[in-house]
Amino acid sequence: MKINGKHYQTIWETDEKLTSISIIDQRLLPHKFEIVNLLTFEDFLIAIKDMLVRGAPLIGVTTAYALYFAVKDCAESEFDATFEVSIKKLLSTRPTAVNLKNTIELARKSIGSLNSIEAKKEALLNFARKLLKEDKEICKKIGEHGSKLLEDIFRRKGATVNILTHCNAGWLATIDYGTALAPIYIARDKGVDVHVWVDETRPRLQGAKLTAFELLHEGIPHTVISDNTGGLLMQKGMVDIVIVGTDRTTRKGDVVNKIGTYLKALSAYDNNVPFYVALPSTSIDWSEELTVDQIPIEIRNENEVKYVSGVVDGKFVDVLITPKSSKALNYAFDITPSRLVTGLITERGICPASEEGLLSLFPEMVK
Ligand code: MRU
DSSP: EETTTTOOOSSEESSSSOOOOOETTTTSSTOOOEEEEEEHHHHHHHHHTTTOOOOHHHHHHHHHHHHHHHHHHOOOOHHHHHHHHHHHHHTTOOOOOOHHHHHHHHHHHHHHHHHHHHHHHHHEEEEEEEEHHHHHHHHHHHHHHHHHHHHHHHHHHSSSSEEEOOOOOSSGGGSOOOSSSSHHHHHHHTOEEEEEEOOOOOOTTHIIIIIIHHHHHTOOOOOEEEOHHHHHHTTTTTOOOEEEOSSSEEEEEEEETTTTTTHHHHHHHHTOOEEEEEEOOOGHHHHHHHHOGGGGGOOOOOOHEEEEEETEEEEEEEEESSSSTTOOOBBBBBEGGEEEEEEEEEETTEEEESSSHHHHHHHGGGG
Protein backbone atom coordinates (compact mmCIF):
# COMPACT_ATOMS: atom_id res chain seq x y z
CA MET A 1 0.00 0.00 0.00
CA LYS A 2 1.07 3.62 -0.26
CA ILE A 3 2.82 6.25 1.83
CA ASN A 4 2.90 9.65 0.15
CA GLY A 5 2.00 7.95 -3.11
CA LYS A 6 4.95 5.50 -2.97
CA HIS A 7 4.33 1.77 -2.60
CA TYR A 8 5.75 0.09 0.51
CA GLN A 9 5.46 -3.24 2.23
CA THR A 10 6.26 -3.59 5.94
CA ILE A 11 9.38 -5.75 5.67
CA TRP A 12 11.82 -6.42 2.87
CA GLU A 13 15.35 -7.67 2.13
CA THR A 14 17.61 -4.62 2.23
CA ASP A 15 19.96 -5.72 -0.55
CA GLU A 16 20.84 -8.69 -2.69
CA LYS A 17 23.64 -9.77 -0.35
CA LEU A 18 21.07 -9.96 2.44
CA THR A 19 23.20 -8.00 4.89
CA SER A 20 20.04 -6.98 6.72
CA ILE A 21 16.25 -6.92 6.66
CA SER A 22 14.49 -3.56 6.48
CA ILE A 23 11.38 -2.61 8.41
CA ILE A 24 9.41 0.55 9.15
CA ASP A 25 9.77 1.61 12.80
CA GLN A 26 6.05 1.64 13.61
CA ARG A 27 6.61 3.20 17.04
CA LEU A 28 7.27 6.51 15.33
CA LEU A 29 4.23 6.59 13.05
CA PRO A 30 2.32 8.72 12.19
CA HIS A 31 4.75 11.49 13.08
CA LYS A 32 7.97 10.15 11.63
CA PHE A 33 8.69 7.66 8.86
CA GLU A 34 11.92 5.83 9.58
CA ILE A 35 13.33 2.67 8.06
CA VAL A 36 15.41 0.45 10.35
CA ASN A 37 17.79 -2.27 9.17
CA LEU A 38 17.88 -5.43 11.29
CA LEU A 39 21.41 -6.84 11.18
CA THR A 40 21.52 -9.39 13.97
CA PHE A 41 19.19 -11.85 15.66
CA GLU A 42 19.12 -9.54 18.71
CA ASP A 43 17.85 -6.71 16.47
CA PHE A 44 14.94 -8.93 15.42
CA LEU A 45 14.12 -9.78 19.04
CA ILE A 46 13.99 -6.11 19.98
CA ALA A 47 11.95 -5.24 16.89
CA ILE A 48 9.27 -7.77 17.86
CA LYS A 49 9.29 -7.25 21.64
CA ASP A 50 9.38 -3.43 21.51
CA MET A 51 6.80 -3.34 18.70
CA LEU A 52 8.83 -1.71 15.94
CA VAL A 53 6.91 -4.38 14.03
CA ARG A 54 3.59 -5.66 15.30
CA GLY A 55 0.41 -7.35 14.10
CA ALA A 56 0.22 -11.14 14.10
CA PRO A 57 1.05 -11.81 10.40
CA LEU A 58 3.98 -9.37 10.37
CA ILE A 59 5.27 -10.86 13.63
CA GLY A 60 5.15 -14.25 11.87
CA VAL A 61 7.21 -13.17 8.86
CA THR A 62 9.69 -11.26 11.04
CA THR A 63 10.11 -14.42 13.12
CA ALA A 64 10.92 -16.45 10.00
CA TYR A 65 13.70 -14.05 8.98
CA ALA A 66 14.88 -13.88 12.61
CA LEU A 67 15.45 -17.64 12.62
CA TYR A 68 17.51 -17.43 9.45
CA PHE A 69 19.60 -14.57 10.88
CA ALA A 70 20.07 -16.53 14.13
CA VAL A 71 21.88 -19.36 12.37
CA LYS A 72 23.19 -17.92 9.12
CA ASP A 73 26.79 -17.50 10.33
CA CYS A 74 26.98 -20.34 12.82
CA ALA A 75 29.20 -23.41 12.54
CA GLU A 76 27.80 -26.92 12.15
CA SER A 77 28.54 -27.85 15.76
CA GLU A 78 26.55 -24.84 17.03
CA PHE A 79 23.56 -25.06 14.72
CA ASP A 80 21.11 -27.11 16.80
CA ALA A 81 21.78 -25.31 20.09
CA THR A 82 21.62 -21.86 18.47
CA PHE A 83 18.37 -22.73 16.70
CA GLU A 84 16.69 -23.99 19.90
CA VAL A 85 17.83 -21.07 22.08
CA SER A 86 16.65 -18.62 19.44
CA ILE A 87 13.23 -20.28 19.35
CA LYS A 88 12.92 -19.98 23.12
CA LYS A 89 13.82 -16.30 23.01
CA LEU A 90 11.37 -15.62 20.18
CA LEU A 91 8.53 -17.43 21.95
CA SER A 92 8.91 -15.16 24.96
CA THR A 93 8.56 -11.91 22.98
CA ARG A 94 4.85 -11.78 22.02
CA PRO A 95 3.10 -14.86 23.46
CA THR A 96 -0.45 -14.29 22.16
CA ALA A 97 0.09 -13.88 18.41
CA VAL A 98 -0.09 -17.50 17.25
CA ASN A 99 1.62 -16.68 13.95
CA LEU A 100 4.88 -16.67 15.92
CA LYS A 101 4.37 -20.22 17.18
CA ASN A 102 2.97 -21.42 13.84
CA THR A 103 5.97 -19.93 12.00
CA ILE A 104 8.40 -21.69 14.32
CA GLU A 105 6.69 -25.05 13.77
CA LEU A 106 6.80 -24.61 10.00
CA ALA A 107 10.43 -23.45 10.09
CA ARG A 108 11.31 -26.58 12.05
CA LYS A 109 9.53 -28.72 9.45
CA SER A 110 11.34 -26.95 6.60
CA ILE A 111 14.72 -28.18 7.85
CA GLY A 112 13.41 -31.48 9.24
CA SER A 113 14.96 -34.06 6.94
CA LEU A 114 17.97 -32.07 5.75
CA ASN A 115 21.48 -33.09 6.72
CA SER A 116 23.90 -30.44 5.57
CA ILE A 117 24.03 -27.20 7.49
CA GLU A 118 24.15 -25.18 4.25
CA ALA A 119 20.94 -26.85 3.07
CA LYS A 120 19.28 -26.06 6.41
CA LYS A 121 20.26 -22.39 6.23
CA GLU A 122 18.99 -22.16 2.66
CA ALA A 123 15.72 -23.86 3.62
CA LEU A 124 15.13 -21.34 6.41
CA LEU A 125 15.71 -18.44 4.05
CA ASN A 126 13.44 -19.92 1.40
CA PHE A 127 10.78 -20.52 4.04
CA ALA A 128 10.89 -16.86 5.16
CA ARG A 129 10.61 -15.70 1.54
CA LYS A 130 7.71 -18.03 0.88
CA LEU A 131 5.84 -16.91 4.02
CA LEU A 132 6.25 -13.26 3.02
CA LYS A 133 4.98 -13.88 -0.51
CA GLU A 134 2.06 -16.01 0.68
CA ASP A 135 1.01 -13.45 3.28
CA LYS A 136 0.51 -10.84 0.55
CA GLU A 137 -1.53 -13.25 -1.57
CA ILE A 138 -3.61 -14.38 1.41
CA CYS A 139 -4.44 -10.82 2.47
CA LYS A 140 -5.49 -9.91 -1.06
CA LYS A 141 -7.86 -12.88 -1.12
CA ILE A 142 -9.28 -11.92 2.30
CA GLY A 143 -9.92 -8.49 0.78
CA GLU A 144 -11.72 -9.96 -2.22
CA HIS A 145 -14.00 -12.17 -0.11
CA GLY A 146 -14.68 -9.50 2.52
CA SER A 147 -15.35 -6.83 -0.09
CA LYS A 148 -18.53 -8.66 -1.11
CA LEU A 149 -20.02 -7.96 2.33
CA LEU A 150 -19.42 -4.24 1.86
CA GLU A 151 -20.69 -4.30 -1.75
CA ASP A 152 -23.93 -5.95 -0.54
CA ILE A 153 -24.49 -3.32 2.16
CA PHE A 154 -23.76 -0.54 -0.37
CA ARG A 155 -26.25 -2.01 -2.85
CA ARG A 156 -28.93 -2.39 -0.17
CA LYS A 157 -28.37 0.93 1.52
CA GLY A 158 -27.50 3.04 -1.51
CA ALA A 159 -25.31 5.25 0.68
CA THR A 160 -21.91 5.29 2.39
CA VAL A 161 -21.00 2.07 4.21
CA ASN A 162 -19.78 2.78 7.76
CA ILE A 163 -17.29 0.23 9.02
CA LEU A 164 -15.98 0.19 12.59
CA THR A 165 -12.56 -1.33 13.24
CA HIS A 166 -10.43 -1.81 16.34
CA CYS A 167 -6.64 -1.67 16.65
CA ASN A 168 -4.65 -1.85 13.42
CA ALA A 169 -5.31 -4.82 11.19
CA GLY A 170 -4.30 -3.03 8.04
CA TRP A 171 -1.26 -3.43 5.80
CA LEU A 172 1.04 -2.26 8.61
CA ALA A 173 0.09 -5.39 10.59
CA THR A 174 0.79 -7.71 7.66
CA ILE A 175 3.07 -7.46 4.64
CA ASP A 176 0.60 -5.64 2.41
CA TYR A 177 -3.21 -5.01 2.17
CA GLY A 178 -3.92 -6.08 5.77
CA THR A 179 -6.68 -8.34 7.04
CA ALA A 180 -9.59 -6.26 8.43
CA LEU A 181 -8.75 -3.32 6.17
CA ALA A 182 -8.18 -5.36 2.99
CA PRO A 183 -11.95 -5.67 2.26
CA ILE A 184 -12.22 -1.90 2.65
CA TYR A 185 -9.39 -1.21 0.19
CA ILE A 186 -10.79 -3.62 -2.37
CA ALA A 187 -14.39 -2.36 -1.97
CA ARG A 188 -13.17 1.21 -2.41
CA ASP A 189 -11.40 0.16 -5.63
CA LYS A 190 -14.71 -1.29 -6.82
CA GLY A 191 -16.51 2.01 -6.31
CA VAL A 192 -18.12 1.40 -2.91
CA ASP A 193 -18.41 4.55 -0.78
CA VAL A 194 -16.76 3.66 2.50
CA HIS A 195 -16.17 5.47 5.76
CA VAL A 196 -14.23 3.95 8.67
CA TRP A 197 -14.77 4.55 12.38
CA VAL A 198 -11.30 4.07 13.85
CA ASP A 199 -11.18 3.04 17.53
CA GLU A 200 -8.18 4.83 19.02
CA THR A 201 -7.22 1.57 20.83
CA ARG A 202 -5.72 2.40 24.21
CA PRO A 203 -3.10 2.01 25.46
CA ARG A 204 -0.76 1.76 22.44
CA LEU A 205 -3.17 3.67 20.19
CA GLN A 206 -2.67 1.49 17.12
CA GLY A 207 -5.98 2.80 15.75
CA ALA A 208 -5.32 6.51 16.29
CA LYS A 209 -1.73 6.25 15.12
CA LEU A 210 -1.47 3.45 12.56
CA THR A 211 -4.95 2.79 11.14
CA ALA A 212 -5.60 6.52 10.75
CA PHE A 213 -2.16 6.90 9.11
CA GLU A 214 -2.67 4.18 6.54
CA LEU A 215 -6.27 5.17 5.72
CA LEU A 216 -5.16 8.77 5.29
CA HIS A 217 -2.41 7.79 2.87
CA GLU A 218 -4.84 5.60 0.93
CA GLY A 219 -7.39 8.44 0.77
CA ILE A 220 -10.09 6.52 2.67
CA PRO A 221 -12.55 8.72 4.62
CA HIS A 222 -12.25 7.91 8.31
CA THR A 223 -12.95 9.33 11.76
CA VAL A 224 -10.97 8.49 14.90
CA ILE A 225 -13.16 7.84 17.94
CA SER A 226 -12.32 7.16 21.57
CA ASP A 227 -12.60 3.50 22.48
CA ASN A 228 -15.83 4.10 24.38
CA THR A 229 -17.77 5.60 21.48
CA GLY A 230 -18.61 2.54 19.38
CA GLY A 231 -21.59 1.45 21.51
CA LEU A 232 -23.39 4.76 21.09
CA LEU A 233 -22.67 4.85 17.35
CA MET A 234 -24.19 1.39 17.02
CA GLN A 235 -27.31 2.41 18.98
CA LYS A 236 -27.70 5.38 16.65
CA GLY A 237 -27.45 3.19 13.52
CA MET A 238 -24.15 4.80 12.52
CA VAL A 239 -22.25 1.51 12.10
CA ASP A 240 -23.19 -0.92 9.31
CA ILE A 241 -20.57 -3.56 10.05
CA VAL A 242 -17.64 -4.19 12.39
CA ILE A 243 -14.51 -5.83 10.97
CA VAL A 244 -11.51 -6.62 13.16
CA GLY A 245 -8.38 -8.75 12.88
CA THR A 246 -7.13 -11.45 15.23
CA ASP A 247 -3.92 -12.57 16.90
CA ARG A 248 -5.20 -16.08 17.40
CA THR A 249 -8.49 -17.72 16.51
CA THR A 250 -9.11 -21.10 18.04
CA ARG A 251 -10.25 -24.19 16.19
CA LYS A 252 -13.69 -23.54 17.70
CA GLY A 253 -13.86 -19.98 16.38
CA ASP A 254 -13.16 -18.00 19.56
CA VAL A 255 -11.26 -14.84 18.65
CA VAL A 256 -8.30 -13.41 20.53
CA ASN A 257 -7.62 -9.84 19.49
CA LYS A 258 -6.52 -6.48 20.85
CA ILE A 259 -7.97 -5.61 24.24
CA GLY A 260 -11.38 -3.98 23.79
CA THR A 261 -12.48 -6.14 20.88
CA TYR A 262 -14.80 -8.17 23.13
CA LEU A 263 -16.67 -5.05 24.27
CA LYS A 264 -17.23 -4.06 20.62
CA ALA A 265 -18.55 -7.54 19.88
CA LEU A 266 -21.01 -7.27 22.79
CA SER A 267 -22.27 -3.90 21.56
CA ALA A 268 -22.57 -5.20 18.02
CA TYR A 269 -24.54 -8.24 19.22
CA ASP A 270 -26.91 -6.08 21.27
CA ASN A 271 -27.54 -3.78 18.32
CA ASN A 272 -27.78 -6.39 15.53
CA VAL A 273 -24.69 -5.05 13.83
CA PRO A 274 -22.76 -7.77 11.93
CA PHE A 275 -19.39 -8.46 13.57
CA TYR A 276 -16.79 -10.06 11.29
CA VAL A 277 -13.22 -11.17 11.93
CA ALA A 278 -10.75 -11.16 9.02
CA LEU A 279 -7.97 -13.69 9.40
CA PRO A 280 -5.31 -15.50 7.44
CA SER A 281 -5.13 -19.23 8.13
CA THR A 282 -1.71 -18.54 9.68
CA SER A 283 -3.56 -16.96 12.63
CA ILE A 284 -5.62 -20.07 13.41
CA ASP A 285 -4.60 -22.16 16.41
CA TRP A 286 -5.63 -25.66 15.36
CA SER A 287 -4.76 -27.30 18.72
CA GLU A 288 -7.68 -29.54 19.67
CA GLU A 289 -7.17 -29.43 23.39
CA LEU A 290 -6.91 -25.65 23.75
CA THR A 291 -9.54 -24.14 26.04
CA VAL A 292 -10.14 -20.44 26.25
CA ASP A 293 -8.49 -20.07 29.68
CA GLN A 294 -5.32 -21.75 28.38
CA ILE A 295 -4.69 -19.07 25.76
CA PRO A 296 -1.67 -17.01 26.82
CA ILE A 297 -2.69 -13.38 27.13
CA GLU A 298 0.26 -11.01 26.96
CA ILE A 299 0.57 -8.59 29.89
CA ARG A 300 2.70 -5.58 28.98
CA ASN A 301 4.40 -2.89 31.05
CA GLU A 302 2.04 -0.77 33.18
CA ASN A 303 3.69 2.40 31.89
CA GLU A 304 1.93 1.92 28.56
CA VAL A 305 -1.31 2.66 30.46
CA LYS A 306 0.05 5.32 32.78
CA TYR A 307 1.72 7.41 30.07
CA VAL A 308 0.51 8.65 26.71
CA SER A 309 3.12 9.14 24.01
CA GLY A 310 2.97 11.71 21.25
CA VAL A 311 4.76 14.63 19.68
CA VAL A 312 5.16 18.14 21.08
CA ASP A 313 6.99 20.77 19.01
CA GLY A 314 8.44 18.02 16.83
CA LYS A 315 9.81 16.02 19.81
CA PHE A 316 8.55 12.64 20.99
CA VAL A 317 7.34 12.84 24.60
CA ASP A 318 5.70 10.53 27.11
CA VAL A 319 3.18 12.28 29.34
CA LEU A 320 2.15 10.85 32.71
CA ILE A 321 -1.66 10.81 33.06
CA THR A 322 -2.21 8.92 36.33
CA PRO A 323 -0.95 9.65 39.85
CA LYS A 324 2.69 8.54 39.65
CA SER A 325 2.31 5.84 42.25
CA SER A 326 -1.04 4.39 41.06
CA LYS A 327 -0.75 0.87 39.76
CA ALA A 328 -1.94 -0.01 36.26
CA LEU A 329 -2.77 -3.34 34.62
CA ASN A 330 -2.04 -3.82 30.94
CA TYR A 331 -3.60 -6.91 29.39
CA ALA A 332 -2.88 -6.60 25.67
CA PHE A 333 -5.60 -8.90 24.29
CA ASP A 334 -9.04 -10.24 25.08
CA ILE A 335 -11.16 -13.16 23.88
CA THR A 336 -14.40 -12.78 21.96
CA PRO A 337 -16.49 -15.96 22.17
CA SER A 338 -17.51 -17.39 18.80
CA ARG A 339 -21.22 -16.89 19.57
CA LEU A 340 -20.72 -13.12 19.19
CA VAL A 341 -18.97 -13.43 15.81
CA THR A 342 -21.14 -13.26 12.67
CA GLY A 343 -18.48 -14.79 10.46
CA LEU A 344 -14.79 -15.33 9.75
CA ILE A 345 -13.34 -13.88 6.55
CA THR A 346 -10.45 -16.09 5.42
CA GLU A 347 -8.42 -16.45 2.24
CA ARG A 348 -10.67 -19.37 1.26
CA GLY A 349 -13.97 -17.59 1.83
CA ILE A 350 -16.31 -16.62 4.66
CA CYS A 351 -17.51 -19.17 7.21
CA PRO A 352 -19.36 -19.33 10.53
CA ALA A 353 -17.15 -18.90 13.61
CA SER A 354 -17.16 -22.56 14.61
CA GLU A 355 -15.09 -25.70 14.20
CA GLU A 356 -17.47 -26.94 11.47
CA GLY A 357 -17.25 -23.59 9.72
CA LEU A 358 -13.45 -23.53 9.72
CA LEU A 359 -13.16 -27.18 8.73
CA SER A 360 -15.53 -26.64 5.79
CA LEU A 361 -12.91 -24.27 4.36
CA PHE A 362 -9.82 -26.14 5.63
CA PRO A 363 -10.80 -29.84 5.32
CA GLU A 364 -7.14 -30.86 5.53
CA MET A 365 -7.26 -29.95 9.24
CA VAL A 366 -9.90 -32.60 10.05
CA LYS A 367 -8.21 -34.98 12.51
O1 MRU B 1 -0.23 -5.56 19.84
P1 MRU B 1 -0.33 -5.55 18.35
O2 MRU B 1 -0.27 -4.19 17.76
O3 MRU B 1 0.63 -6.52 17.72
O4 MRU B 1 -1.81 -6.11 18.10
C1 MRU B 1 -2.30 -6.20 16.79
C2 MRU B 1 -3.69 -6.68 16.74
O5 MRU B 1 -4.32 -6.93 17.75
C3 MRU B 1 -4.27 -6.92 15.40
O6 MRU B 1 -5.65 -6.66 15.39
C4 MRU B 1 -4.03 -8.39 15.04
O7 MRU B 1 -2.67 -8.71 15.15
C5 MRU B 1 -4.48 -8.70 13.68
S1 MRU B 1 -3.42 -7.98 12.52
C6 MRU B 1 -3.75 -8.41 10.96
